[in-house]
Amino acid sequence: MAGMNNKVKTTNDIELKDRLVAINRTTKVTKGGRTFTFAAMVVVGNEDGIVGWGLGKAGEVTTAIAKGVEAAKKNLIKVPVHKGTIPHEQTAAFGGAQVFLKPAFAGTGVKAGGAMRAVLESVGITDVLAKSKGSSNPHNLVKATIAALTELRDPLTVAQNRGVSLEKVFNG
Numbered sequence: 001m002a003g004m005n006n007k008v009k010t011t012n013d014i015e016l017k018d019r020l021v022a023i024n025r026t027t028k029v030t031k032g033g034r035t036f037t038f039a040a041m042v043v044v045g046n047e048d049g050i051v052g053w054g055l056g057k058a059g060e061v062t063t064a065i066a067k068g069v070e071a072a073k074k075n076l077i078k079v080p081v082h083k084g085t086i087p088h089e090q091t092a093a094f095g096g097a098q099v100f101l102k103p104a105f106a107g108t109g110v111k112a113g114g115a116m117r118a119v120l121e122s123v124g125i126t127d128v129l130a131k132s133k134g135s136s137n138p139h140n141l142v143k144a145t146i147a148a149l150t151e152l153r154d155p156l157t158v159a160q161n162r163g164v165s166l167e168k169v170f171n172g
Contacts, residue, residue, distance in 0.1 A: 006150065008050055008076035016044040018069045019118045021053075022138040023061065035059075041139055042068030044076075045122025051149065052076035053119070053142050077146065080154035084126040087155050092148035096135030099144045104129050115141040123149060
Protein backbone atom coordinates (compact mmCIF):
# COMPACT_ATOMS: atom_id res chain seq x y z
CA MET A 1 0.00 0.00 0.00
CA ALA A 2 1.27 3.41 -0.92
CA GLY A 3 -0.09 5.50 1.93
CA MET A 4 0.68 3.46 5.01
CA ASN A 5 3.58 5.62 6.19
CA ASN A 6 1.94 9.04 6.06
CA LYS A 7 0.63 9.24 9.61
CA VAL A 8 1.42 12.51 11.39
CA LYS A 9 2.95 12.01 14.83
CA THR A 10 2.65 15.28 16.81
CA THR A 11 -0.11 17.87 16.79
CA ASN A 12 1.37 20.44 19.19
CA ASP A 13 2.96 22.70 16.58
CA ILE A 14 0.20 22.34 13.96
CA GLU A 15 -2.63 24.86 13.91
CA LEU A 16 -5.73 22.89 12.93
CA LYS A 17 -9.11 24.22 11.82
CA ASP A 18 -12.15 22.08 12.53
CA ARG A 19 -15.28 21.64 10.39
CA LEU A 20 -18.49 20.02 11.54
CA VAL A 21 -19.60 17.52 8.88
CA ALA A 22 -22.65 15.90 10.47
CA ILE A 23 -24.51 15.83 13.74
CA ASN A 24 -26.85 13.05 14.79
CA ARG A 25 -29.36 13.09 17.64
CA THR A 26 -30.42 9.84 19.24
CA THR A 27 -33.20 9.36 21.76
CA LYS A 28 -33.46 6.79 24.53
CA VAL A 29 -36.88 6.48 26.10
CA THR A 30 -36.87 5.39 29.73
CA LYS A 31 -39.33 5.39 32.60
CA GLY A 32 -38.16 8.86 33.57
CA GLY A 33 -38.62 10.38 30.12
CA ARG A 34 -36.53 10.88 27.00
CA THR A 35 -32.72 11.12 27.06
CA PHE A 36 -31.09 12.82 24.07
CA THR A 37 -27.49 12.17 23.05
CA PHE A 38 -25.56 13.69 20.16
CA ALA A 39 -22.90 12.31 17.84
CA ALA A 40 -20.75 14.82 15.93
CA MET A 41 -18.57 13.95 12.94
CA VAL A 42 -15.71 16.47 12.73
CA VAL A 43 -12.90 16.95 10.19
CA VAL A 44 -9.76 18.88 11.18
CA GLY A 45 -6.96 20.10 8.93
CA ASN A 46 -4.31 22.75 8.56
CA GLU A 47 -5.17 23.48 4.89
CA ASP A 48 -1.59 22.54 4.00
CA GLY A 49 -1.71 18.77 3.48
CA ILE A 50 -2.70 17.46 6.91
CA VAL A 51 -6.21 16.16 7.68
CA GLY A 52 -7.98 13.90 10.16
CA TRP A 53 -11.51 12.95 11.18
CA GLY A 54 -13.13 12.14 14.51
CA LEU A 55 -16.45 11.14 16.01
CA GLY A 56 -17.53 12.54 19.37
CA LYS A 57 -20.56 11.45 21.38
CA ALA A 58 -22.00 13.32 24.36
CA GLY A 59 -25.17 14.59 25.98
CA GLU A 60 -24.63 18.11 24.61
CA VAL A 61 -23.75 19.28 21.11
CA THR A 62 -20.74 21.41 22.10
CA THR A 63 -19.24 18.60 24.16
CA ALA A 64 -19.73 16.14 21.31
CA ILE A 65 -17.97 18.51 18.89
CA ALA A 66 -15.07 18.99 21.33
CA LYS A 67 -14.72 15.23 21.73
CA GLY A 68 -14.80 14.84 17.94
CA VAL A 69 -12.01 17.39 17.51
CA GLU A 70 -9.85 15.57 20.08
CA ALA A 71 -10.48 12.23 18.34
CA ALA A 72 -9.63 13.80 14.95
CA LYS A 73 -6.29 15.08 16.26
CA LYS A 74 -5.31 11.50 17.11
CA ASN A 75 -5.51 10.15 13.54
CA LEU A 76 -4.01 12.80 11.27
CA ILE A 77 -2.57 11.91 7.87
CA LYS A 78 -0.29 13.78 5.44
CA VAL A 79 -1.62 14.19 1.91
CA PRO A 80 0.53 15.16 -1.12
CA VAL A 81 -0.95 18.38 -2.55
CA HIS A 82 0.61 19.36 -5.89
CA LYS A 83 -0.07 22.93 -7.09
CA GLY A 84 -3.38 23.10 -5.25
CA THR A 85 -4.70 19.80 -6.61
CA ILE A 86 -4.06 16.09 -6.22
CA PRO A 87 -1.23 14.40 -8.15
CA HIS A 88 -3.37 11.75 -9.90
CA GLU A 89 -6.85 10.20 -10.12
CA GLN A 90 -7.92 8.02 -7.21
CA THR A 91 -10.93 5.94 -6.22
CA ALA A 92 -11.80 4.46 -2.85
CA ALA A 93 -14.74 2.95 -1.03
CA PHE A 94 -15.87 2.59 2.55
CA GLY A 95 -19.07 0.73 3.34
CA GLY A 96 -21.60 1.63 0.66
CA ALA A 97 -19.91 4.92 -0.26
CA GLN A 98 -17.55 5.14 -3.23
CA VAL A 99 -15.61 8.25 -4.15
CA PHE A 100 -13.71 9.30 -7.25
CA LEU A 101 -11.16 12.14 -7.15
CA LYS A 102 -9.63 13.70 -10.26
CA PRO A 103 -7.03 16.49 -10.51
CA ALA A 104 -8.18 19.78 -12.03
CA PHE A 105 -6.56 22.85 -13.53
CA ALA A 106 -6.02 26.00 -11.46
CA GLY A 107 -9.20 28.06 -11.16
CA THR A 108 -11.58 25.09 -11.30
CA GLY A 109 -12.36 25.11 -7.58
CA VAL A 110 -13.50 22.25 -5.40
CA LYS A 111 -16.25 20.48 -7.33
CA ALA A 112 -17.47 18.22 -4.55
CA GLY A 113 -20.50 18.00 -2.34
CA GLY A 114 -21.12 18.01 1.39
CA ALA A 115 -18.89 15.72 3.37
CA MET A 116 -16.28 15.35 0.62
CA ARG A 117 -15.98 19.13 0.29
CA ALA A 118 -15.25 19.49 4.02
CA VAL A 119 -12.42 16.96 3.84
CA LEU A 120 -10.89 18.34 0.64
CA GLU A 121 -10.98 21.97 1.84
CA SER A 122 -9.51 20.99 5.22
CA VAL A 123 -6.59 19.33 3.44
CA GLY A 124 -5.90 22.48 1.44
CA ILE A 125 -6.90 21.26 -2.01
CA THR A 126 -8.22 24.20 -4.04
CA ASP A 127 -8.86 22.56 -7.46
CA VAL A 128 -10.33 19.07 -7.75
CA LEU A 129 -13.17 17.22 -9.45
CA ALA A 130 -14.90 14.74 -7.16
CA LYS A 131 -17.84 12.39 -7.47
CA SER A 132 -19.51 10.28 -4.82
CA LYS A 133 -21.33 7.14 -5.89
CA GLY A 134 -23.46 4.81 -3.84
CA SER A 135 -24.31 5.80 -0.30
CA SER A 136 -24.55 9.47 0.68
CA ASN A 137 -24.02 8.70 4.37
CA PRO A 138 -21.64 11.47 5.58
CA HIS A 139 -19.78 9.12 7.95
CA ASN A 140 -18.91 6.67 5.17
CA LEU A 141 -18.21 9.48 2.66
CA VAL A 142 -15.65 11.08 4.99
CA LYS A 143 -13.96 7.73 5.61
CA ALA A 144 -13.89 6.88 1.88
CA THR A 145 -12.47 10.33 1.01
CA ILE A 146 -9.76 9.97 3.66
CA ALA A 147 -8.97 6.48 2.29
CA ALA A 148 -8.63 7.91 -1.24
CA LEU A 149 -6.35 10.71 0.00
CA THR A 150 -4.25 8.17 1.94
CA GLU A 151 -3.59 6.20 -1.25
CA LEU A 152 -2.27 9.25 -3.16
CA ARG A 153 1.42 9.12 -4.05
CA ASP A 154 3.78 12.08 -4.16
CA PRO A 155 5.32 12.70 -7.63
CA LEU A 156 8.82 12.98 -6.16
CA THR A 157 8.48 9.59 -4.43
CA VAL A 158 7.21 7.99 -7.64
CA ALA A 159 10.19 9.42 -9.55
CA GLN A 160 12.63 8.04 -6.98
CA ASN A 161 10.99 4.60 -6.96
CA ARG A 162 11.05 4.37 -10.76
CA GLY A 163 14.55 5.83 -11.02
CA VAL A 164 13.53 8.54 -13.48
CA SER A 165 13.39 12.32 -13.44
CA LEU A 166 10.40 14.28 -12.16
CA GLU A 167 9.67 15.63 -15.65
CA LYS A 168 9.48 12.09 -17.03
CA VAL A 169 6.85 11.18 -14.42
CA PHE A 170 4.56 13.99 -15.61
CA ASN A 171 5.34 13.98 -19.34
CA GLY A 172 5.78 10.24 -19.92
